[in-house]
Amino acid sequence: MTVDANSKLRGISVANDRIFQQLFDIGTREQLIANYKKVRELTRTLVAPLSPEDQQLQSMDDASPTKWHLAHTSWFFEIFVLKDYLEGYGPYTKEFAYLYNSYYQSIGPQYDRPKRGVISRPSVDEIVGYRKWTDEKMLECIANVSDRDFSKLYSLVTLGINHEQQHQELLLTDIKHAFSLNPLYPKYKECKREKSVSAPLDWLSFDGGQFRIGYEGKNFSYDNEGPAFDMLLQPYQLASRLVTNREFLAFIEDGGYENPTFWLSDGWYWVNRGGIKKPLYWQKEGKWHYYTLGGYLPIEMDEPVCHVSFFEADAFARWSGARLPTEFEWEVACPNSISQKHLLNLDCLHPKSECSHGLVQMIGDVWEWTSSPYTGFPNFNPVQGPIGEYNGKFMCNQIVLKGGSCVTPLDHIRSTYRNFFPPEIRWQFCGFRLAK
């Protein structure tokens, strides 16, 4: 099945008519400009190591070329901001509305997703030109919009910034997948590797009771993080840290991939049809190696295991006598103060290992598979119009992931954030933590 995974836009709480109902704090024009510039600057940094040929690659239907990400994130600002709020607006290039629409039916038809890799023209240079034009116009628009429209504009631009952050992560996951198929194993960039130190796994206990779930803060959030609601939880335990490569290797060596009793029925089918025997990017050549954005390297055994599907996470949990946490157990347990020092650290695009005790590795190491199917919270009601068009569209056959990964941008993640992917995908930076 073609999963429209990497271009999905999660429902947002800011658009159109409801913009003033689900308030988040509106900042100043200066702040908005700073936020905008910052996200665009990071995108430029991320693509700097990539040649025009690199930026052309689409290695599977789920992935998109780097240059498509570049153009699509500009398209988003053009269509949802400039078109409505820039005085004297005219389209940069008429055909882009079609070429760089991901899936917005009410905006118009879309170019066939699996063929994005055949669009060699416009060239990378022309797309860079499109981004420069967008930047100029956006700054002009933010500066000149009326006070009356400013809070709406602020909301939409903030949405566009968060949208671009999602694509920053996808850009890295997609190029990693493409490079991994090249037998020369090119490096995206040289990455420093932290020294791995193993920590014993502790089981931390959490009380049951009634808890508040969902986002209620003053900053931006997606609408699938709300409306907040109360929920009863029973007592549970969480593993203090993520499952490591070493532990996952034990599962492999114990015949985990060959024993149907550990697997969900769909998982067992997936394993057998695909001949799956190890995490994505792992390769045994003498010792175990994996492909990373820093090249082809020996596996660091004390790092969190990464690039496993929900099926593999679930099977490992059953093998180990534990289970995966629900998204609610995870959220309730997540500490308020999160050290974000490792988030999207371009010097080390690895899940980090950690040896301290207590609940660690919750934010910014790997996306953590939960046991929760992705559905709307009670009274969830998608916004109307093109931006909210697909708010609930993905609430079927997907699983919630929590916590963000080492390639998630610094200020994009929070404990209420709900990522979601089909249970078989592996090219995202996905790992897991056990519960009881």
Place this chain on the structure above:
Amino acid sequence: MTVDANSKLRGISVANDRIFQQLFDIGTREQLIANYKKVRELTRTLVAPLSPEDQQLQSMDDASPTKWHLAHTSWFFEIFVLKDYLEGYGPYTKEFAYLYNSYYQSIGPQYDRPKRGVISRPSVDEIVGYRKWTDEKMLECIANVSDRDFSKLYSLVTLGINHEQQHQELLLTDIKHAFSLNPLYPKYKECKREKSVSAPLDWLSFDGGQFRIGYEGKNFSYDNEGPAFDMLLQPYQLASRLVTNREFLAFIEDGGYENPTFWLSDGWYWVNRGGIKKPLYWQKEGKWHYYTLGGYLPIEMDEPVCHVSFFEADAFARWSGARLPTEFEWEVACPNSISQKHLLNLDCLHPKSECSHGLVQMIGDVWEWTSSPYTGFPNFNPVQGPIGEYNGKFMCNQIVLKGGSCVTPLDHIRSTYRNFFPPEIRWQFCGFRLAK
């Protein structure tokens, strides 16, 4: 994807070590014999209209031949009861252990499911012989088992009876699918049709609060109905009756199948790949017709719509400005006293229409799609050993259905019962009710 839908055995609360932990009331040997005889008698009644050729048909991977259902339900009693509890037991035919195992890995390997339709030998007559042998041995076993083992035996036989009831329904859904592909549209049997009378749709309101979910009674239940737990619900409304064929036709005529804004992303893909434009078995020849177990007939417009997928139910709900209920909303609303007069009424294998007000058509008309993905209740823990082997195996990419259909056996259904199927299936008797 090959869905192992019709042979799945839902987790049960009775087996092996946990047999005495989740008690249900143990009756007498006489009651057990009566229950056993009754279910076997109904199976004989159900296959009576079918020729040997009919019983050979397998029209798709999800379906099984009638004769396979006949043999597999005997196999279940042989392997899980006779083998352990009959003194002097020897296998009826050694190869049957392989041929009629549906998916029990720890019992041994299984014959390839999609090829069940190529097993012409043993013949129907030989399978009838197998069933007679099983009946004799089972009665002998129930009569002679020690008092010490009797309660275990009672539990296992009750499980086998419920298992056979599930296959009674599948037998009818499978032969309906096979017959529908025959351009001569054979009748399974002549069915009386009730006169359809339309009732206005009422919206019935239910309070929010804390509710108990799951089975806590004294009779048999499956283990996915427990452990019972408390849950908070917000106020909601349920439609007083099911959506009708007439209402669904309005959706079709309004372009419902052509408008992507009504559909989940996966549903839209499913509609387009399959060229889906109407419920299964519908055909427009002048007027609208459908294939039924009573032959090819004009559609009764006030009957509940049936043979629609979750995707279609969900799209209709969005089109109508409503939504599907959660399984919990449904269960809490379900009245305690259920009129079962329509259940598996062999004179009329149709969803019934009803014109009274109040909450009607909850039990025994069509399986009702809910919005709830199928997962385990909190602290759900599958039993060990072959019977419980697959308790949680299907808890991925499936949707909960409630209420039973017109082909569900009389005493098999209850308000806590959780059926589950992938969102795209349609050959079961599936319809839906709206919520707000």
Place this chain on the structure above:
Amino acid sequence: MTVDANSKLRGISVANDRIFQQLFDIGTREQLIANYKKVRELTRTLVAPLSPEDQQLQSMDDASPTKWHLAHTSWFFEIFVLKDYLEGYGPYTKEFAYLYNSYYQSIGPQYDRPKRGVISRPSVDEIVGYRKWTDEKMLECIANVSDRDFSKLYSLVTLGINHEQQHQELLLTDIKHAFSLNPLYPKYKECKREKSVSAPLDWLSFDGGQFRIGYEGKNFSYDNEGPAFDMLLQPYQLASRLVTNREFLAFIEDGGYENPTFWLSDGWYWVNRGGIKKPLYWQKEGKWHYYTLGGYLPIEMDEPVCHVSFFEADAFARWSGARLPTEFEWEVACPNSISQKHLLNLDCLHPKSECSHGLVQMIGDVWEWTSSPYTGFPNFNPVQGPIGEYNGKFMCNQIVLKGGSCVTPLDHIRSTYRNFFPPEIRWQFCGFRLAK
């Protein structure tokens, strides 16, 4: 690819306007009746060992249920003979025209071929009734047709008889395939096995020169056997006998299936995609066994190898340093006097082994793959109208086979006969002979 293999009707030289141009000798009414009765009697004999359930089986798209063969061969007489030549003709059952049409577009639409196995009704008994009606009407028609129309009728009935002979062979190949998938390995019937004796392989030399190719006799032939034409051949050698199981086993044990240098490019793809490692029906359980119409037996090593594809035959030839003969080399070499004693000998449905020297096993052992793609002879021109509708339709991506097999009816085969199948098929009784 759906291959419409078993229902293809090879072009014939007798129909309609050209009926008097490509003459074959017209016999008497008595002879025609005798021929007709004989072929119908053989069909009855062939299906006698099969139960109603057996006759329902369709094990793959290429194969058809026995009962479909029974009905379709009657349909052919009804549509092409009775409809035009029987006074007072009315259809036996109107829907049969659709159900039992194989691929005659101008007769009308056809029921979807891969779903023939889901037509349980009409029952076998009803089809036997259809055949009896056909027999009565055919005898009446032959007796009463005018002298003016008799020669046309004679031609068409003779065509129908040959058509039924083709289906007699297909009926056996199809049921063999279906039974082979049953792990109980049912026997079609007990077969006597001849004692195998190995003969040394001789290379027999044939001169080059100008030769006449195609049928020019006085009996019935298909139109793809003509028009006869002259052709230049260069000197060549043929193996005196067919390649044996023992020889093919040597190819297997020498790694023949793993070495790409022996295989055509398409063949290598076919081997790898299908995981092909041995002839169809072979199984190694201790010793090598194969499934036969007489059950599951140890392989007779001196028998001709059978149930191999063109790709396997071609790869074996390359491995052995030889090649396959062209259809023309084969035809020119085929001796005029053919011992037919082994043809469709119901006591032994095996390719026979033979130990005499000289050119043996040319007729009635296995169909022999040649190196010739199937195309029309020079000036080949299909007849017009429904019978000739598809004369050239199969002349693409198919390979010519010569000689007939042990399940080809006694009087159906001759040296000019051109059978044809796609290069990957194996369920026919196909083997091969080497050339140089």
Place this chain on the structure above:
Amino acid sequence: MTVDANSKLRGISVANDRIFQQLFDIGTREQLIANYKKVRELTRTLVAPLSPEDQQLQSMDDASPTKWHLAHTSWFFEIFVLKDYLEGYGPYTKEFAYLYNSYYQSIGPQYDRPKRGVISRPSVDEIVGYRKWTDEKMLECIANVSDRDFSKLYSLVTLGINHEQQHQELLLTDIKHAFSLNPLYPKYKECKREKSVSAPLDWLSFDGGQFRIGYEGKNFSYDNEGPAFDMLLQPYQLASRLVTNREFLAFIEDGGYENPTFWLSDGWYWVNRGGIKKPLYWQKEGKWHYYTLGGYLPIEMDEPVCHVSFFEADAFARWSGARLPTEFEWEVACPNSISQKHLLNLDCLHPKSECSHGLVQMIGDVWEWTSSPYTGFPNFNPVQGPIGEYNGKFMCNQIVLKGGSCVTPLDHIRSTYRNFFPPEIRWQFCGFRLAK
């Protein structure tokens, strides 16, 4: 089916041991250098209009990226010439032996063909560097090889030159296919269009008799053009010119794609599965347009129809009451003196229209589908070793095409040349001529 079409190397008559048996005239070192430089220069000219992104594209499994063609043709010279004949040879880059091997099993394993489009590194610049290195080493090698080895070297280099010419054509067909999927319809280059003038179709008659088939000249030829042999032909007629767009449009408008009686059985399946209704690259937007290397243009109706499959050519022929010629009829009819002025004319990459009478458009307009399946000539015997490894590998399920197209290099084509492709392909410049 994955067709290994564009990288196939047709059997050659020059390699290894048989190098002196099938002689062609050996020229001087100066001539060889001139030939080598000329072909490499043309490749540079052909890729000049393409950006690095363009050169990265692989639009389907059958096609390859431009940069792969560039590298593979250098690889061929390195592996088959430099490795054996250059003193002090060392590989340019070790991994290239794997990356740029198309299908030579005895050279070693090959990188997965459909993934050629994901190899962004080496970059286009690095591949240009590889080509420069190859050129230097080749010139050094030709200058310094011993007199004893020179004739072998001459043969191999000539083979490499012809190999590169094949890839020059493929490079254009592949980029045309990729660009056609871009909704912006980029131009490869501006092309002058000749003014189309219609000519009436004449039927030219050819006598039957005994003819010599195959190449017997003094220049290079592929080994599938020999050994030459005598053949009997019956009298036949050829159309004086190719079928035009206007004529093909009449077939479309007469319902040609909807009428099964015109189509081969496999062709009818192909049409329906693919929803084929017009030649590749045709589009009706008001008037009929097509995509060309010069952009998206209105169709010139008097040009030869192009980009049709064998199935379409064959169906058109049946519709028109004619047939396709055999490859032998075509070759015998082909005039000795061929005007090559239009061959690979970079100013006009179109099939040319022509209005003169007599047999025209035989060479260098479109590849002409014949009715001949591709097989070896009598006594065809592929050479041994890696170069000849696949000589006969493609002789199954392919059709012979004659005459070369407007993108075939100037000195690559001749009347005995046998191109071959599977009957369903359309991305080559394929058209056809009628025969009777």
